[in-house]
Amino acid sequence: MKFINRCVITLKPKTEFIDWVESLDVELPEAWDLEGGAYLFDEHESEQGLVDGISDQARSILENEFSVWTEDEDQWPGPRDFATLKQLFTLHIAVAGFDLGKEPLLRADVADLL
Template sequence: MEPIPYYYESINRNAILVKPRKPFFKWLNEVFKDEAPVTSMEENNLYLVREMASNEDVEKWVSKNFESIFTNELNDWCTNEDEWPAQRTYKLFKEWFNIEIHSMILDLEEEPVLKE
């Protein structure tokens, strides 16, 4: 039996977990009226950003860079930009998505991380 390691290497990133809220699902179900309603997700997107000193710093980063995350979340479900909300503000982003910030990103694998 392999011994349990007491230390895993951490990755120099913070993670931002983005979870859709009811207003997002309302929009999604209006766009795709003829399909079965979506009310929750089993999986959510996790965004890695450079390591920052505090979760507050990551929150500030999100407030300045939310547009790219918002765009990606919308595009994952609907590629027709005409269906997207015209005014994608930070306020709307916060209404449509909960975010969780995580600072301890531990790599349990020996293989290098690959980007696609």
């Protein structure tokens, strides 16, 4: 087991997000419990510093989550801010991360993986 110097934020879709996805013409998941992303943030000296970091990245997080379901940005909910992130997802913050994988970590820009 290896410690990683990141806080881990996981998102779990709330009813409002699920309702939005169900309004799209997409294949729906069998279990919403398995949906939602995980995001790594730098360690922070204070809880407020971490919350500020999440708030600063709220737009990017939301756009990433929306793009999973449709690339048509006209269909994405707005505004894309921290309040909307908290409205659509339950956020769980873990202040320590541990890597249990055997393979080396891959680090790449998402655009490079497409």
